[in-house]
Amino acid sequence: MRHQLLALLARQPAYGYELKQGLEQTFGAAYPQPNIGQIYVTLSRLEKSGLIRGTEVTQEGRPDKKVYEITEKGTEELAGWFEAPTEGPRVRDEFFMKLILAEGTDLADQLTLINNQRRHCLNTMRGLNKLAATERGNRTSLLLIEGAVLHLQADLDWLERCQEELT
């Protein structure tokens, strides 16, 4: 959840509960929402790593609360996250985060994210083609590769859908 929170803070400084609302509004009911406890734990870790800075705000008659803002180091971390293509089988989750959260951060635009991810998928596909050529004759291996190819094709088709809807 680190990058989601950083992305929201890259738009503007916020309190913990505002970040929870921000995530809910951004992703809607289809995405599992973190509880407020998880958010505060993540915020305190981010603060310890110097990626965000918290400032106490005194409130009359109520306990102080902290407003958080992203630091330069945090912005760098976030830019790096946007820039790196998303790896692994959970690509649709993490890439989707980047795509949705990019808006308003000035750190990445959606078409660039989609293009980079497409390039990454095609390069991986190229690797799988090469692998299939060396594994010719090994049925088990070829079946596994074919599974991976179909997953990648699905990712690429879905990237097209994202492009149709978002850009």
Place this chain on the structure above:
Amino acid sequence: MTGAEPTPPLLAAHALVRSHLSGSTLIPAVRGISLRIDRGEFVAVTGPSGAGKSTLLHLLGGLLRPDEGELRLDGRRVDRLREAAWARLRRRHYGIVFQSGNLLSDFSVADNIELTALLAGMSGRTARERRQELLEDLALAHKATAGPGELSGGERQRVALARALVNRPQLLLADEPTGNLDSRSTRDVLALLSRYHQQGTTIVLVTHDARAASTADRVVSLFDGRIADDARVEEPPDAWSSANGVRDVIDFGG
């Protein structure tokens, strides 16, 4: 794009625009595409249906004329040529293959290839030699006397490819050549394309199949009649193996 370059690209499209008439409304299919294809390149054109892929390919092959823009072949302006001149250009320089294969159903595989060679202007003897070469090259020798109806989808597509290659084209245009093929036939057709590419044929491949696209060295992604991305596909490092390759995509749950 002056055409005065020392070695002009094989194909140079500049700001191509083309609309189709649907009923009484004009639907823009290609909305301003500039593209340079150098000799020896293998370029895949991808994008969702309706993005303008096929229209672009037809424009590049002179099967459609652009409403606006320029097309140069070998530095020479060709977008205003008449059909007869285009037909000559295609016979001499182009090979074109479509998803449907377009075989002559009353003729055998061998005759399908030989007739194409004769139509391309070869002598009877050269046409027969070329037929024999291609039958062997595309692993179709055992089907030489079969009719198109007796062929599998993959075999039909290989015959279509043989017909497109009969004139040893500089430029091969292929529109979804693996469109309705099973996985193994797809692999065979792609392997053939790669081989001809390695022998120097310039290829433009329109495809929706990511495996086909990643066979090319360069992928042009169309979206809504325009180029959204134009990227080189990188050759994976030799150390690339199943360890990171497949695991990158499939979760083993481990």
